[in-house]
Amino acid sequence: MSKIILITGTSTGLGISIAVQAAQAGHTVYATMRNLEKRSALDAAAATADVSLHVLPLDVSDSASVNKAVDDIIAREGRIDVLVNNAGAGFVRTAEQATEAEIQWVMDVNFTGVARCIKAVMPHMRQARSGHIVTVSSVGGLVGQPFNEFYCAAKFAVEGMMEAMASYITPSFGINFTLVEPGGIATEFVANVMSHVAGTGGILDDEYKPVLEAYIGGSQSRGNQTRGGQSSYQTADEVAEVVLSTIQSDHPPLRTRTSEWSETLCHLKTALDPDGLKLSAQVTKQFLG
Structure with missing residues (x-):
């Protein structure tokens, strides 16, 4: 069955x-991004694949922009079947080094922006008694990692929000929630993280410097490993395949990792309930009877 799908952060x-x-796969896709002047890569990919996309502006940091995009789609299609929260940004700084403005920014892009989009589509999905909200989280939403404390905090917040909503909205209104948890993705994401570091003072010459250099070196090494060495980096297409499989599932998981490396990293937290559905059912029974 063809679905109406809204995706954020589709410029790269x-x-x-x-x-x-x-x-x-035959779905009607509304691909959105903050700045439509950056749509050339999306248009080129669509042309190469010979597919048609509807492209709309949507800035996840602006409620008015989010609401307008959702209203436009509802006016055209009458429904939104799937929301894919993909827009996000990495951030590498210690708690001591990060400014309050940077902390607010990383939380807004990675958490509050997701909340804005969910709030906008929920009334329509609730009225339809169906829908699927998919959020691209991260293994950093399950496992805290060096120099990523605020990025991980934002992803932990997204995971907590989605997990809580699934405990009562899914059984009451038939709306599913899924957290997709990749490790590294070989895209502009990593380059943008390091560009942000460079643009905000670079690697600071303090006591954290050798630890940060070790972290960056390890990240580069993991990205260069072969498949046999369990590289933490996947291609965007590989992760997208997991997202699409989840969208098309009749019984989607609450959470899913996207690679063997991701599963291994998170194993101690996910082994007893890999897809999160057992705990969700337990919470629903415990609090709602």
Whole structure:
């Protein structure tokens, strides 16, 4: 069955791959981005794949922009079946080094922006008694990692929000929630993180410097490993395949990792309930009877 799918953050990388693969599967795709002047890569990918996409402006940091995009789609289609929260940004700084403005920014892009989009589509999905909200989280939403404390905090917040909503909205209104948890993705995402570091003072010459250099070196090494060495980095297309499989599932998981490396990293937290559905059912029974 063809679905009406809204995707955020489709100007680069994973967002482009999700949009193109969803269109190839026969779905009606609304690909959105903050600045439509950056749509050339998306248009080129759609042309190469010979698929048609509807492209709209949507800035996840602006409620008015989010609401307008959702209202436009509802006016055209009458419904939104799937929301894919893909827009996000990495951030590498210690708690001591990060400014309050940077902390607010990383939380807004990665958490509050997701909340804005969910709030906008929920009334329509609730009225329809169906829908699927998919959020691209991260293994950083389950496992805290060096120099990523605020990025991980934002992703932990997204995971907590989605997990809480699934405990009562899914059984009451038939709306599913899924957290997709990749490790590294070989896209502009990593380059943008390091560009942000460079643009905000670079690697500071303090006691954290050798630890940060070790972290960056390890990240580069993991990205260069072969498949046999369990590289933490996947292609955008590989992760998009997991997203699309989740969208098309009749019984989607609450959470899913996207690679063997991701599963291994999170194993101690996920082994007893890999897809999160057992705990969700337990919470629903415990609090709602």
